[in-house]
Each structure stands twice: as C-alpha cells, then as structure tokens.
Amino acid sequence: MPHYAIAEERRANELRTVDRVCLMRMVGAVLGSIAIAATLKAHGHSYGGLVWVALLLNLALWPPMAWWHARRSVTPLRTERRQWVLEGLFAGFWIAATGLSPVPGTVLACVLLAGRVASGAWRILAGTLLMLVIGLVSGWLMLGRPWWPDLSEAGMRICLFCLFTHIFALSYMLRTQLQQLQARNELLQRQNRTDAGIELPNRRYFESRLVQAHGRFRLYRQVASLLLIDVDHFKEINDRYGHQTGDRILGGVADILRATVRSGDLPARYGGDEFAVLLINANRLAGQYAAERIRRMMAAYIQQDGAVKACTLSIGIAEINTDHVRVQDWVSAADAALYQAKAAGRDRIVVG
Numbered sequence: 001m002p003h004y005a006i007a008e009e010r011r012a013n014e015l016r017t018v019d020r021v022c023l024m025r026m027v028g029a030v031l032g033s034i035a036i037a038a039t040l041k042a043h044g045h046s047y048g049g050l051v052w053v054a055l056l057l058n059l060a061l062w063p064p065m066a067w068w069h070a071r072r073s074v075t076p077l078r079t080e081r082r083q084w085v086l087e088g089l090f091a092g093f094w095i096a097a098t099g100l101s102p103v104p105g106t107v108l109a110c111v112l113l114a115g116r117v118a119s120g121a122w123r124i125l126a127g128t129l130l131m132l133v134i135g136l137v138s139g140w141l142m143l144g145r146p147w148w149p150d151l152s153e154a155g156m157r158i159c160l161f162c163l164f165t166h167i168f169a170l171s172y173m174l175r176t177q178l179q180q181l182q183a184r185n186e187l188l189q190r191q192n193r194t195d196a197g198i199e200l201p202n203r204r205y206f207e208s209r210l211v212q213a214h215g216r217f218r219l220y221r222q223v224a225s226l227l228l229i230d231v232d233h234f235k236e237i238n239d240r241y242g243h244q245t246g247d248r249i250l251g252g253v254a255d256i257l258r259a260t261v262r263s264g265d266l267p268a269r270y271g272g273d274e275f276a277v278l279l280i281n282a283n284r285l286a287g288q289y290a291a292e293r294i295r296r297m298m299a300a301y302i303q304q305d306g307a308v309k310a311c312t313l314s315i316g317i318a319e320i321n322t323d324h325v326r327v328q329d330w331v332s333a334a335d336a337a338l339y340q341a342k343a344a345g346r347d348r349i350v351v352g
C-alpha cells in the first residue's frame with residue numbers, strides 16, 4: 001500500500017474516532033447538565049441567571065465546537081486529546097458550582113473519566129484530573145465556596161438515572177467498537193491466509209494445515225494425500241500470449257481446484273504457477289481420481305476459453321505414510337512425483 005494511502009486510512013480512522021467521541025460527549029453533556037440542573041434548581045438561586053447561561057453554552061456549544069475543531073485539525077486525535085484534558089476544567093467548575101454535592105459530583109466525575117479509563121490513555125487521564133482539580137478549586141473560590149452536602153430525593157433519583165444511562169451508553173458504545181474490531185480482525189486473518197491475486201489460500205496457511213494433517217496421521221492414522229500441481233511451460237504462455245492471459249489461466253486453475261475438492265479438503269496457491277491440494281481421508285487412489293478430474297477440467301477449460309492453443313498440468317501425488325517422519329518428507333515425496341511427471345514429458349499424473 002503506498003504511503004499516502006496509509007496516511008489517508010489513518011486519518012479516516014482518526015475521524016471515525018472523533019465522531020464516536022463526539023457522540024459520547026453529547027450524551028455526557030446532556031446527562032451531566034441534567035444532574036447539574038437538578039442540583040442548581042434546589043440550591044443555586046444565589047448565582048442568578050449567569051450560571052444557567054454558562055450551563056446552556058456548555059451543553060449546546062461545546063460538543064459541536066469540539067467536534068468541528070478536531071475534524072478540521074491535521075492531527076484530529078491529538079486535538080481531541082487536548083480537548084479531553086480541557087474538559088477536566090469544565091467538570092471541575094461544575095462540581096464546584098453544585099456545592100461539592102457528592103451525588104452530582106460523582107455523576108460528573110464518572111461521565112468525565114469513564115471514557116478516558118476505557119481508552120487507556122493514562123497520561124490524558126492524569127492531565128484531565130489535574131485540570132479537574134484546578135477547575136474545582138478556582139470555581140469554588142470564584143463562586144463563594146458553595147457547600148451543599150444534602151440533595152433532595154428527587155435530585156438524587158435524577159442523578160442516579162443519569163449515572164445509569166451513562167454507564168449503559170458507554171457499555172453499548174464499547175460493545176459496538178468491540179464488534180467492529182472483531183470483524184476487522186477476522187478480515188485481516190482472512191487476508192493474511194489468502195493469495196490476493198487469485199483468492200485461494202496461500203502457501204503459509206496451506207503449510208499450517210499440512211502440519212495438522214500430518215499430526216492427525218501420526219496420532220489417529222487418518223489418511224491424507226497431497227497433490228502438487230504445476231502448469232506446463234507456463235513461461236512460454238506468458239511470453240507468447242502476455243501476462244494478462246497468463247494471470248487469467250492461473251485464475252482458471254484456481255476455479256477448477258475450488259470446484260473439484262470436497263468441503264474438508266484444501267486447495268492453495270503454492271507459489272508462481274504451482275498449486276497444491278490437501279485431500280483429507282483420501283488415499284493415493286482417491287488422490288489419483290481427483291488429479292484426473294482436475295486435468296480433464298483443465299483441458300475443457302482451455303478449449304472453452306480459446307485464448308491459448310494448449311495448456312496442460314503436471315501433477316505429483318503423495319499419500320502420507322509412516323516414512324514421512326517430518327511434514328517436509330511428505331512434501332518432498334509429492335515434489336519428487338511432480339518432478340517425475342515433468343521429466344516424463346509433462347501433462348501427466350505420477351503417484352509417489
């Protein structure tokens with residue numbers, strides 16, 4: 001992937017995170033404002049209207065402003081983290097404004113800190129806590145040291161409702177994120193074991209399955225056969241008809257392999273113009289039938305495609321046996337059979 005594409009993908013990921021954070025910020029701002037309003041309504045007459053205006057601005061302006069600022073930034077996540085720290089100041093102020101009342105204070109602290117803890121950004125968390133203390137102390141002094149330890153039952157209920165809703169919303173968001181991460185992980189795993197050109201399993205994955213089949217034979221004597229398949233004179237096909245035609249023929253071989261094997265078996269691209277098939281519960285005779293089917297289908301495909309005059313396959317087969325102490329011994333046996341098929345004139349099957 002070119003460098004600029006990686007940078008673009010990273011930015012797109014960061015913007016998605018900014019959107020998610022903004023959503024949680026809006027939820028937190030609404031719930032926090034409800035808890036603050038419930039407390040102010042009971043105690044905050046001394047402040048006058050200014051504190052309500054500040055609350056309204058904090059609720060209505062801050063989340064969209066923070067979102068807009070982060071999205072416009074060259075480094076959206078870094079900007080977002082700075083905003084997280086700044087929010088500590090706001091929360092500290094509101095904890096002071098609610099007279100250090102423990103219940104709304106807990107709601108505000110939870111709304112502020114839970115997301116930071118979930119993201120594991122410990123330095124940001126430390127910065128946020130510092131700002132919270134600064135906001136709390138300066139706000140408390142500025143507002144005349146309000147001290148309202150008691151809260152009405154109705155206020156308490158509202159605050160508990162806000163706390164519950166926030167925990168619920170955060171859990172739901174984390175669950176959604178986890179699901180997306182799992183889906184992405186599965187996609188990466190699939191890509192990691194697939195040959196991108198022709199959508200067949202790649203050699204690395206194939207070899208891991210060979211190891212399993214070898215282990216099952218040694219433990220339970222479960223028989224298996226390995227087919228190594230090579231396109232004959234493929235270099236000539238490339239040279240004569242061009243690489244695009246060559247690629248199409250390789251795609252055709254892949255389709256044939258996919259169509260021939262049973263569900264438990266595994267076809268793979270072994271490298272270049274070489275393919276492999278692992279046949280589970282198949283002895284050499286079953287392997288030979290499968291190989292013949294593949295050769296017949298290849299002949300039909302070449303005739304139907306019409307792009308090249310002739311293109312054949314050589315196939316070496318090895319059924320696993322007790323001489324194959326290592327997996328490599330089994331592969332070497334199939335390789336030797338393939339070599340014999342080539343040496344004997346190609347377009348044939350040799351059972352090792």
Ligand SMILES: Nc1nc2c(ncn2[C@@H]2O[C@H](COP(=O)(O)OP(=O)(O)OP(=O)(O)O)[C@@H](O)[C@H]2O)c(=O)[nH]1
Nearest residue numbers: 230231232233234235236238243244246247272273
């Ligand atoms: N078009 C195309 N060609 C490929 C690809 N991978 C490998 N090749 C070509 O496949 C050819 C393989 O040639 P060899 O295996 O050396 O020999 P061959 O011509 O097939 O002859 P024999 O195997 O001896 O019958 C090389 O020319 C590679 O460049 C691919 O993905 N697409």
